[in-house]
Structure formats: structure tokens, C-alpha cells
Amino acid sequence: MNARKANQLAAKGGEIEDQATERLPAEGLSADDSPRKAIQSVEIGVRVIRALMDCPKDGAHLREVAEKSGLSRSQAHRYLLAFVNTGVVEQNSQNGRYALGAFSVRIGMAALARVEPVRIAGDNLESLLVELQTTGLLSVWGDYGPTVIRWIDGGLPLLTSLHVGSVLPLQASSTGILFLTHCSRDWTRRVIEQERASGLVVSDDELERQIVQARELGYATTQGTVVPGLSALSVPVHDSENRLVATMSVLSRVQDQHFYLNPMIEKIRSAAIEASRAIGWQG
Structure with a gap:
């Protein structure tokens, strides 16, 4: 033949x-x-x-x-x-x-971004970033931990490997600290164990210090722990049941210290509070 x-x-x-x-x-x-x-x-x-x-x-x-x-x-x-x-x-x-594969991740993230509370949070974050002329991201809890579902370039181009679908370290990112602060330990313990098994270890005492600080301040910050030279300030978005549904993060270069002055911090916190109240949060 x-x-x-x-x-x-x-x-x-x-x-x-x-x-x-x-x-x-x-x-x-x-x-x-x-x-x-x-x-x-x-x-x-x-x-x-x-x-x-x-x-x-x-x-x-x-x-x-x-x-x-x-x-x-x-x-x-x-x-x-x-x-x-x-x-x-x-x-x-x-x-x-x-x-x-990667395209499946994009499909899932696109669908998730259309959920009403997430869409509201994303719209508020986008308006904030345009005003501040910087870059930011919206994250939710995924199967493997805090996951980026929107990456918004508000005017400050940043060279980073982060993108939609990236999983942020629970112990070393400002987003992760907020999930540790507002979510059950039973929910987050598995991810911490996986991170520590892969070599990322932050002591329980240090994590507790950051959690207490985030609870008192209403936000969390990190400088260079996820991407060298890149700082992040993250704020929580809550729903009507006071559950954390997303985090809004504003990124900047470490040398841009004005992002950590009180007027700027309050502007970022206000955007998250406005999004939370639009969703039904009564706080």
C-alpha cells in the first residue's frame, strides 16, 4: 500500500x-x-x-x-x-x-472579572489608577492562592513578570497579607504549607505582626518582596456579608515615596471603601 x-x-x-x-x-x-x-x-x-x-x-x-x-x-x-x-x-x-493551559486561565479570569462585585471593584480601581497615573492590579482568591484577574496600566509602565493569572505569594505580598488578615486560617493554611515546602518561609511571628498591622491600618504594603524595585499598597474590598471578595493593589517604584504619604494612602483606601459600599458593605 x-x-x-x-x-x-x-x-x-x-x-x-x-x-x-x-x-x-x-x-x-x-x-x-x-x-x-x-x-x-x-x-x-x-x-x-x-x-x-x-x-x-x-x-x-x-x-x-x-x-x-x-x-x-x-x-x-x-x-x-x-x-x-x-x-x-x-x-x-x-x-x-x-x-x-494559559488560554484556559485567560478564559477563567475573563469570566470571573464579569462577576458584578469584581467588575465594580475593577472599575473603581481603573478610575483610581488613571487619576494617579500608575499601574495596579485586582486579585481574588483562586485555587492556588491570591490570583491576579485584572492588570491595569494607568500610565506608569513597569517591567515585571506579573500578569493576569499570576499567583501572588501569600506570605510575601501585600495582597497575600490581606487574605491572611481577613480569611480563615483553615482556608489559607494549605497555601502557606505549599509555599514553605517550596522554600518561601516567613515566620509565624512575622506574619502575625503584619496581620495585626494590616487590620489596624486597613491596608498592607510591601517593598521589593515580590518584584525587586517594585512596591505595592493593597486595600481590601468587602461584600455585604463583610467577606473579602477582592483586593485592589497600587504599584509604584520603590523610590516613589509619595505613594506612602497619608493623603495618597487615604485616596487609595477611599476607592476600596467606595467599591465595597457599592457592593453592599455596611462598614
């Missing part, structure tokens, strides 16, 4: 496999259900994404994805390959595991 004929047969086999796959009932639907007309291959692809969402942080092997999504290994592999090619999924070249 020549190569051309073999390729034609392989393509035909793939087409047949696709058709068989697309006839699988969507998850949660029986064969007797009548869902709205849709592209079933997309629905099946979502099964693969869900399977990866339920996997550990370091990802899953092909057989695990196939089992969780209810597909054969060859079917799961073809979907994974398409997702890898588009950045939705990434594959670890060392161990072959698959995990959600």
Missing part, C-alpha cells in the same frame, strides 16, 4: 471515529433526551476540559483523562492534541501529563 492510500484510509478512519464520538450523549443527558441542536464535538471537548479541571495541579495522564471524560484513549488524545495546539491545554514534556 502506498503512502497516499494509507493517508486516505487513516483520514477516513478518523472521520468515522469522529462521527461515532459525536453520537455519544452529552454528559448528564440520556439517549432519550432532546437537547437543542448543537455541535456535539464541542460538548464532548468540554468533557475533556472538565476532566482536567478535576485532576491534581500537576495534571493527568492520557488514560486518566479518557476515563474521566468517558472516551477511548484515541478519542481523548485527538481532543487533547487540538486543545494543546490552541493553548487551552499544555503537556508537560518531562512526564507527559496534561493540564489546563
Whole structure:
């Protein structure tokens, strides 16, 4: 058999496999259900994404994805390959595991930013940053700790590796200190243990000192602990139940000391208070 004929047969086999796959009932639907007309291959692809969402942080092997999504290994592999090619999924070249990729992070962050309390906080932060002509970020609690969901350039370009989707260190960032201040220790303990296991260790006494200070002042600051030469001042945004829903952070160069004068601090705190009250906070 020549190569051309073999390729034609392989393509035909793939087409047949696709058709068989697309006839699988969507998850949660029986064969007797009548869902709205849709592209079933997309629905099946979502099964693969869900399977990866339920996997550990370091990802899953092909057989695990196939089992969780209810597909054969060859079917799961073809979907994974398409997702890898588009950045939705990434594959670890060392161990072959698959995990959600950078584009999946962007999709999640974009969806989260549309949640009403987060949108309000983001709009207030953007107005503040334009007025101050500096850069800032909005963060929420994610699966792995404080996570940046909006990066807003208000006029001061900063060279940094931080971006939407970045996870900030709980023990060494002003954002992290606010989550330690306002969230349950049971909630944050796992992330602290992971950070310490990876080599980032801040003593319990020092963390407690910073927590007490943040509670008294209503904000937290760090200088160069996340990015050398970069300072941050972070303020909390609360909801109607007095829960921390996000943090607003204003960034500056360490030498820009005017960002730590009382008038500037009060302006930043006022923006967070205004956002909190718009959400329903009564404080």
C-alpha cells in the first residue's frame, strides 16, 4: 500500500471515529433526551476540559483523562492534541501529563472579572489608577492562592513578570497579607504549607505582626518582596456579608515615596471603601 492510500484510509478512519464520538450523549443527558441542536464535538471537548479541571495541579495522564471524560484513549488524545495546539491545554514534556493551559486561565479570569462585585471593584480601581497615573492590579482568591484577574496600566509602565493569572505569594505580598488578615486560617493554611515546602518561609511571628498591622491600618504594603524595585499598597474590598471578595493593589517604584504619604494612602483606601459600599458593605 502506498503512502497516499494509507493517508486516505487513516483520514477516513478518523472521520468515522469522529462521527461515532459525536453520537455519544452529552454528559448528564440520556439517549432519550432532546437537547437543542448543537455541535456535539464541542460538548464532548468540554468533557475533556472538565476532566482536567478535576485532576491534581500537576495534571493527568492520557488514560486518566479518557476515563474521566468517558472516551477511548484515541478519542481523548485527538481532543487533547487540538486543545494543546490552541493553548487551552499544555503537556508537560518531562512526564507527559496534561493540564489546563494559559488560554484556559485567560478564559477563567475573563469570566470571573464579569462577576458584578469584581467588575465594580475593577472599575473603581481603573478610575483610581488613571487619576494617579500608575499601574495596579485586582486579585481574588483562586485555587492556588491570591490570583491576579485584572492588570491595569494607568500610565506608569513597569517591567515585571506579573500578569493576569499570576499567583501572588501569600506570605510575601501585600495582597497575600490581606487574605491572611481577613480569611480563615483553615482556608489559607494549605497555601502557606505549599509555599514553605517550596522554600518561601516567613515566620509565624512575622506574619502575625503584619496581620495585626494590616487590620489596624486597613491596608498592607510591601517593598521589593515580590518584584525587586517594585512596591505595592493593597486595600481590601468587602461584600455585604463583610467577606473579602477582592483586593485592589497600587504599584509604584520603590523610590516613589509619595505613594506612602497619608493623603495618597487615604485616596487609595477611599476607592476600596467606595467599591465595597457599592457592593453592599455596611462598614
